Amino acid sequence: MKDPELLYLVGGVVGVLLIATLVTKFLIRKSGETAVLVNLRQRVNAWWWMMVVFCSSLALGRTGVFGFYALLSFLALREFITLSPTPRGDHRTLTWVFFLILPLHFLFAAAPWWGMFLIWIPVYSFVFIPIRSALAGDTDRFLERTARIQWGVLTCIYFLSYLPMLLYLPIPGYEGQNAKLLFFVVLVTQISDVMQYVFGKLFGKTKVAPKVSPSKTREGLLYGGAAATLIGTSLWWATPFTPAVAAGMSALLVAAGFFGGLVMSAVKRSLGAKDWGRGIPGHGGVLDRLDSLLFAGPLFFHVVAYYFGTNMHEVYKQPQWMHDAMRLWMGS
Amino acid sequence: MTGVVLAFLVRLATGVRLLGDVPEDGKRRIYFANHSSHLDFVVIWAALPGRQRQWTRPVAAAEYWEKTPLRRWLASHIFKAVLIPRDLARMRSEDPLGKMLEALDAGADLIVFPEGTRSDTGEVGPFKPGLHHLATKRPETLLIPVFLENLSRILPKGEALPLPLMGQADFGEPLPGPLEGESKGAFLERARGSVMHLSHGHLIPATPDEGS
Numbered sequence: 255m256k257d258p259e260l261l262y263l264v265g266g267v268v269g270v271l272l273i274a275t276l277v278t279k280f281l282i283r284k285s286g287e288t289a290v291l292v293n294l295r296q297r298v299n300a301w302w303w304m305m306v307v308f309c310s311s312l313a314l315g316r317t318g319v320f321g322f323y324a325l326l327s328f329l330a331l332r333e334f335i336t337l338s339p340t341p342r343g344d345h346r347t348l349t350w351v352f353f354l355i356l357p358l359h360f361l362f363a364a365a366p367w368w369g370m371f372l373i374w375i376p377v378y379s380f381v382f383i384p385i386r387s388a389l390a391g392d393t394d395r396f397l398e399r400t401a402r403i404q405w406g407v408l409t410c411i412y413f414l415s416y417l418p419m420l421l422y423l424p425i426p427g428y429e430g431q432n433a434k435l436l437f438f439v440v441l442v443t444q445i446s447d448v449m450q451y452v453f454g455k456l457f458g459k460t461k462v463a464p465k466v467s468p469s470k471t472r473e474g475l476l477y478g479g480a481a482a483t484l485i486g487t488s489l490w491w492a493t494p495f496t497p498a499v500a501a502g503m504s505a506l507l508v509a510a511g512f513f514g515g516l517v518m519s520a521v522k523r524s525l526g527a528k529d530w531g532r533g534i535p536g537h538g539g540v541l542d543r544l545d546s547l548l549f550a551g552p553l554f555f556h557v558v559a560y561y562f563g564t565n566m567h568e569v570y571k572q573p574q575w576m577h578d579a580m581r582l583w584m585g586s
Numbered sequence: 587m588t589g590v591v592l593a594f595l596v597r598l599a600t601g602v603r604l605l606g607d608v609p610e611d612g613k614r615r616i617y618f619a620n621h622s623s624h625l626d627f628v629v630i631w632a633a634l635p636g637r638q639r640q641w642t643r644p645v646a647a648a649e650y651w652e653k654t655p656l657r658r659w660l661a662s663h664i665f666k667a668v669l670i671p672r673d674l675a676r677m678r679s680e681d682p683l684g685k686m687l688e689a690l691d692a693g694a695d696l697i698v699f700p701e702g703t704r705s706d707t708g709e710v711g712p713f714k715p716g717l718h719h720l721a722t723k724r725p726e727t728l729l730i731p732v733f734l735e736n737l738s739r740i741l742p743k744g745e746a747l748p749l750p751l752m753g754q755a756d757f758g759e760p761l762p763g764p765l766e767g768e769s770k771g772a773f774l775e776r777a778r779g780s781v782m783h784l785s786h787g788h789l790i791p792a793t794p795d796e797g798s
Contacts, residue, residue, distance in 0.1 A: 328750070336601075336752040342742050349747050531601075531752065 259492045263437050264309055271305060274298045296536025304534070304543070308440065312433050316421060319436070320364035323418040328356060329540040331410040333531040337522070338402050343392025347383055347403060355379045356411050363415050365573045366422045375412040380404055409518070409548050410541070416551035423555065425562050428494040435558075438493050442486040442504050443511040443550045444543075450478030450512070467519040470512070479508040494562070503554065510553045511546035518545035589664055593639060596632035600625065600740060601752030608638050614690050614727045617642070617757075618717055620710045620781050621699035622738035625748070630697050630732055631665060633755045643668050643689055644697040648676070668696065683719050690724055700777065704743050710782050713774040721763045721773070731758040731777070733784035756784040 278298050282291050311322035335348060355375070362370040384400045392399075420436045428435075454474025462470045486504025490497040518541065522530060531539025597604060608615075617630055627644035634642055648669035651661040661667040668689050670682040686696060698720075700713035721729060736753040761780045764773045 332601075332750050332752060335749070336736065340739065345739075345742055345745055345749065348749050352750055353747075 257431060257434065259431075260312070260434050260437065263434065263441065263489070263492055267305055267441065271298065271302055274301070293536050300534050300536050312437070316364065319418045319421060319433075320360055323415060324357065324360040326540060326544065327360070327411050327414045328352070329533065330414065330530075330544055331356065331406055333533075333539045333541045334406040334410050335403075337525045337527050337530065338406065339525075340399065340402065341392065341394070343390040343394075344387060344399055344403065346390055347386040350382070350386060351379075351403065351407060355382075355407065359411055359415060363419055365576055366419070367573055367576055368422075371415070371419065375407060379407060383407070405521075413548045413552050414544065416555045417547060420551075420555060423559060425494045425558070431494075434492045435494070438486070438489060439507060439550060439554055440547065441489070442482055442507045443546050445485055446479060446482035446508045446511050447515065447546050448478075449481040450474040453477040453481070463516060463520075466523060467516060470516060470519075475512055479505070479512065482508050499561070503558070506557060507550050507554060510550035514549035515546040518548065589639065590636060592664060593632040593636075596625075596628055599748070599750065600629055600632075600737065602629050602633050602755050605633050605635060605755075605757060608635055610637075614693070614724065615642075615695040615730050616690075616717070616720060616727055617695070617697045617730045617732050618700050618777065618781065619697070619732035619734050619755075620705065621701045621703065622705050622708065622734065623741045623743070624704075625737045625741050625753075626699065626704075626734055627665070627667075627697045629734060629737060629753065629755055633757075638695065641693060642695040642697060645670055645686060645699075647672050649673065666694075668694075683716060683723075686716075686720060687723055690720070690727060696720075700774070705738075706743050708738060710778060713778050715770055715774065717777055718764060718770045718773050725763050727763075729761040729763065729777070731761055731780040731784060732756065733758070733781050735785065758784045 275298055278291065278295050282295065285291065307322070311318040314321075331352065340348060359371070359374050359379075362374050365371075383403055384396075387396065387400055387403075417436060417439065420439065421432045423432060423435070425432070425435075451469065451474065453476075454469060454471040457473040457477060458471030460472040461468065462472055462475065483501060483504040486507065487497055487501040490500035493500055493503070495503055522528075522541075529538030530541035530545075533540050534543060537543050596602070619626060619630060627646060631639060631642060631644060643666045646661065646665075646667045646669060648671045651657045651667060651669055661669060668685055670685065671677050671680055686698075689696060698717060700717045701711040702714045703711075705711050717729070720727065733756045734753065735756065736751060739749065740751050740753055741748040758780055761777055764770075768776075
């Protein structure tokens with residue numbers, strides 16, 4: 255964390271959380287411990303913890319960041335599979351998913367071995383998963399079971415891992431500063447969630463999809479999304495973008511965050527649950543907090559890579575140390 | 587100390603929460619639960635507050651827990667299990683119910699699985715009569731139903747590696763002992779019902795998401 259701009263970002267978040275804590279205290283003193291306010295206090299407290307953990311992972315460097323997202327991915331997948339009714343026949347498949355596919359993916363990502371990072375999940379794992387389940391011999395609802403596991407692996411492992419991968423995105427003139435880009439994505443997406451929630455509570459009238467998510471309103475999306483885009487634009491100095499591009503990228507994050515949350519909410523309800531888990535007091539499960547980042551991460555990554563014309567040819571090469579290790583092992 | 591750490595690790599791995607409130611009323615308790623996994627009694631044991639855990643003893647199959655030195659050590663030193671033979675010949679010579687009553691009289695709480703064996707289907711099977719016997723012989727004992735959710739998915743019968751999914755242990759209100767004129771079968775069915783009653787979809791929805 256030698257980058258002063260990163261410290262400004264952290265300082266800004268601490269400031270906002272301090273204000274949120276004080277406002278919550280004031281509201282509770284004024285109107286007593288109503289259910290909404292107690293939940294608000296829980297949420298703010300949880301935000302402090304999440305902020306501390308997130309920033310600590312950044313301070314620990316690449317290992318810290320990739321370790322942190324591997325753990326988040328593990329917890330998210332755990333919540334996802336817990337709520338999905340997977341029968342006995344999936345046990346061995348899931349053992350491979352949790353203990354081999356997931357850690358290997360984050361190893362490839364951290365290396366970074368770009369080619370494997372890109373295809374380990376959608377090609378190798380997605381071929382392996384149905385094979386292992388078929389070998390288990392249970393044909394009952396086979397396609398649904400396979401699709402379920404693949405969807406969990408795709409969102410909770412693959413999509414999520416694009417966030418730490420932002421550290422490696424080669425951007426001319428922005429070398430060594432990518433941690434701020436990760437901070438920017440998480441900050442804008444999460445602020446957008448908070449703003450949509452706040453503006454939805456204040457002005458919300460028209461529900462976007464009442465069956466899927468009763469808390470998502472058109473007013474919340476418009477005003478909250480606009481506020482988050484403004485905040486994102488005002489942070490252009492910490493990004494490789496001009497203010498106008500920062501505005502566009504923020505709007506992209508707002509939209510992707512909104513739809514990520516909406517889709518994951520639909521998945522959650524199709525599984526008959528209200529929350530993904532109970533890991534974070536006031537928020538629900540880890541996935542309840544991460545849902546908006548699932549689509550935002552990969553979309554943002556590839557749009558930025560395209561915008562800066564990142565040379566994907568370079569990107570497909572195996573890292574040198576892994577290349578050497580392989581040769582040593584093969585004995586040539 | 588090993589016990590405290592182990593209980594913490596079990597809760598961490600299975601997502602089962604520590605029970606906040608077991609009143610210290612000096613009454614003996616029998617926790618009875620559905621049985622679907624080797625994890626079952628460990629999870630109930632780990633969910634109990636530390637003090638209760640010291641005098642709570644699971645009733646477990648002797649054949650399984652006497653097999654290896656590690657299991658023997660765990661059973662005798664950590665869980666202080668009351669080991670009951672499944673083998674008929676041994677059953678006759680060792681009087682399993684007598685052992686359980688003895689443990690209760692010595693001030694222990696018990697964890698029992700009245701189905702007798704792990705269910706493979708996720709259903710709660712019929713209860714064996716042992717619980718009725720304990721409840722009639724020691725009527726002052728509190729009978730606490732416990733429903734264990736998802737543990738059969740974490741570690742199903744016949745699997746060696748557990749999945750890191752989240753489970754749950756729901757503790758119910760004490761079940762009234764055998765009533766006047768209630769047959770053994772009716773009591774056992776009522777006990778089974780009290781366990782199943784706790785299963786009303788907390789963690790896993792009752793019906794899968796077909797068609798929605």
